[in-house]
Amino acid sequence: xxxxxxxxxxxxxxxxxxxxxxxxxxxxxxxxxxxxxxxxxxxxxxxxxxxxxxxxxxxxxxxxxxxxxxxxxxxxxxxxxxxxxxxxxxxxxxxxxxxxxxxxxxxxxxxxxxxxxxxxxxxxxxxxxxxxxxxxxxxxxxxxxxxxxxxxxxxxxxxxxxxxxxxxxxxxxxxxxxxxxxxxxxxxxxxxxxxxxxxxxxxxxxxxxxxxxxxxxxxxxxxxxxxxxxxxxxxxxxxxxxxxxxxxxxxxxxxxxxxxxxxxxxxxxxxxxxxxxxxxxxxxxxxxxxxxxxxxxxxxxxxxxxxxxxxxxxxxxxxxxxxxxxxxxxxxxxxxxxxxxxxxxxxxxxxxxxxxxxxxxxxxxxxxxxxxxxxxxxxxxxxxxxxxxxxxxxxxxxxxxxxxxxxxxxxxxxxxxxxxxxxxxxxxxxxxxxxxxxxx
Numbered sequence: 001x002x003x004x005x006x007x008x009x010x011x012x013x014x015x016x017x018x019x020x021x022x023x024x025x026x027x028x029x030x031x032x033x034x035x036x037x038x039x040x041x042x043x044x045x046x047x048x049x050x051x052x053x054x055x056x057x058x059x060x061x062x063x064x065x066x067x068x069x070x071x072x073x074x075x076x077x078x079x080x081x082x083x084x085x086x087x088x089x090x091x092x093x094x095x096x097x098x099x100x101x102x103x104x105x106x107x108x109x110x111x112x113x114x115x116x117x118x119x120x121x122x123x124x125x126x127x128x129x130x131x132x133x134x135x136x137x138x139x140x141x142x143x144x145x146x147x148x149x150x151x152x153x154x155x156x157x158x159x160x161x162x163x164x165x166x167x168x169x170x171x172x173x174x175x176x177x178x179x180x181x182x183x184x185x186x187x188x189x190x191x192x193x194x195x196x197x198x199x200x201x202x203x204x205x206x207x208x209x210x211x212x213x214x215x216x217x218x219x220x221x222x223x224x225x226x227x228x229x230x231x232x233x234x235x236x237x238x239x240x241x242x243x244x245x246x247x248x249x250x251x252x253x254x255x256x257x258x259x260x261x262x263x264x265x266x267x268x269x270x271x272x273x274x275x276x277x278x279x280x281x282x283x284x285x286x287x288x289x290x291x292x293x294x295x296x297x298x299x300x301x302x303x304x305x306x307x308x309x310x311x312x313x314x315x316x317x318x319x320x321x322x323x324x325x326x327x328x329x330x331x332x333x334x335x336x337x338x339x340x341x342x343x344x345x346x347x348x349x350x351x352x353x354x355x356x357x358x359x360x361x362x363x364x365x366x367x368x369x370x371x372x373x374x375x376x377x378x379x380x381x382x383x384x385x386x387x388x389x390x391x392x393x394x395x396x397x398x399x400x401x402x403x404x405x406x407x408x409x410x411x412x413x414x415x416x417x418x419x420x421x422x423x424x425x426x427x428x429x430x431x432x433x434x435x436x437x438x439x440x
Contacts, residue, residue: 173330176412183410183419184319191315195297195308203237206290209417210282212406213397217278220401223270224278225262228255233287240291241298248288255283285424286417292427302434309368310439313376314430317383318422320360321353325388328352337388342395345388354384375439382433383426390425394418 058065190201210233214226232255239247259276296314297307329349337345361380365371371379394417398406407415433439 174412176326179410179412180319180323187315191308191312195299195305198297198308198311199237199241199294202290202293203234205416205420206233206237206286208409209290209406209415209420210286212409212415212417213282213286214278216398216401216403216406217282219403221274222278223275224282225259225275228258228262229279229282229287232283233290236283236287237291237294241294244298244300245295248291252283252288255280289424289428290420292431293423296427296431306370309370310430310434312368313365313371313379314383314423314426316364317357317360317380318387318426320364321357321384321387322391322422323353324356325349325353338392338395341392341399345391345395350388353388357384357387370439375437378437379430379433379439382429386425386429387422390422393425394421 187201190197207230210230211226214224214229217224218226232251236248236251239251256276259279263270263272263275293311293314295301296311301307302310325345326349329344329346329352332352333346333348335347336343337347337350358377358380361376361378361383362373365376365379366373398404405414406417409416410419413419
């Protein structure tokens with residue numbers, strides 16, 4: 001017999017005791033219940049439908065095949081239940097999957113038959129929503145804006161294209177000479193009548209000259225405010241005679257403001273830059289420059305009526321320059337002074353006009369107080385420079401407008417503006433020369 005210590009050191013044999021269920025000595029709790037459940041499971045498995053092995057998903061340990069399952073083939077069972085028409089959730093991947101079964105859902109089943117007065121904004125019936133056309137509404141094309149004729153051109157275009165062609169001169173020397181003598185006699189007759197009649201004569205001359213300039217701009221399609229411009233020129237002359245140059249700014253501002261009102265109230269579309277631009281251009285060229293003639297004889301400018309003597313000097317030197325240039329140029333003139341602007345004005349004529357002007361400044365002006373020989377010569381030099389520039393400036397404007405003359409008021413000369421073009425540059429030059437040289 002082994003001792004107690006040896007019984008604890010026996011090695012396991014790996015055998016399990018066999019216990020029979022018939023052994024009355026051993027009782028296994030729940031053995032009969034487990035046996036019944038196993039029997040029922042076996043019977044149910046035999047009655048269950050068999051699964052096709054080809055439809056089974058691969059095991060998660062298998063390599064991926066790259067195929068994606070799709071479930072779209074289904075049809076809603078016909079039933080009286082409206083909810084039965086709603087298709088079941090579907091797996092959608094391609095474009096065809098998204099458009100499938102879209103027409104099977106009727107949203108009207110979500111709306112009640114009776115309208116609820118206290119319904120929230122998001123609780124509505126389809127009857128309350130107006131039917132919307134599937135085709136988008138096509139708006140009528142906007143009409144293209146129609147612009148009035150304009151005289152501005154692109155930089156690459158010819159600015160003189162479409163303008164009137166300058167005609168050759170038909171003025172004769174005899175007719176021009178006779179008209180010039182009569183005009184000079186009229187001017188000096190009014191001149192000796194006094195400052196006020198001379199002021200009226202200058203206002204009338206500036207008004208007629210500005211009207212001729214506006215007519216020239218209208219001939220090329222521009223729309224200057226003719227009446228407004230003439231009124232502005234006359235108003236400026238009267239204001240300068242009473243108040244001096246201080247009123248030039250005020251009258252100019254009023255012209256711009258009333259010009260805006262003029263074109264804003266026009267019955268049809270007008271190119272404002274051409275219209276208002278031409279109006280202001282003529283106002284500055286004729287109105288402001290010509291008003292210096294009125295300023296010279298205004299009673300507040302020079303004491304002792306010396307302004308009349310200075311105006312006489314401007315008129316005399318300008319007339320001498322024009323007459324000398326005309327006759328010398330007709331006699332020996334061959335080389336144009338500026339062929340692009342005025343081919344009839346020659347270098348020989350300009351030199352001849354300068355010589356006659358200097359002689360008049362030295363011989364004629366000193367006979368009138370307060371002119372002296374020195375002051376007469378200085379004034380003659382200035383007039384010999386600016387008078388031809390005034391002529392060329394007017395020729396440039398006429399060349400741009402395609403006009404030979406601005407009018408036919410003076411036989412043999414053209415318009416009145418064609419005769420006072422040199423004076424428009426000579427008058428302000430004389431006024432400032434009197435202050436710079438302290439001739440006053």
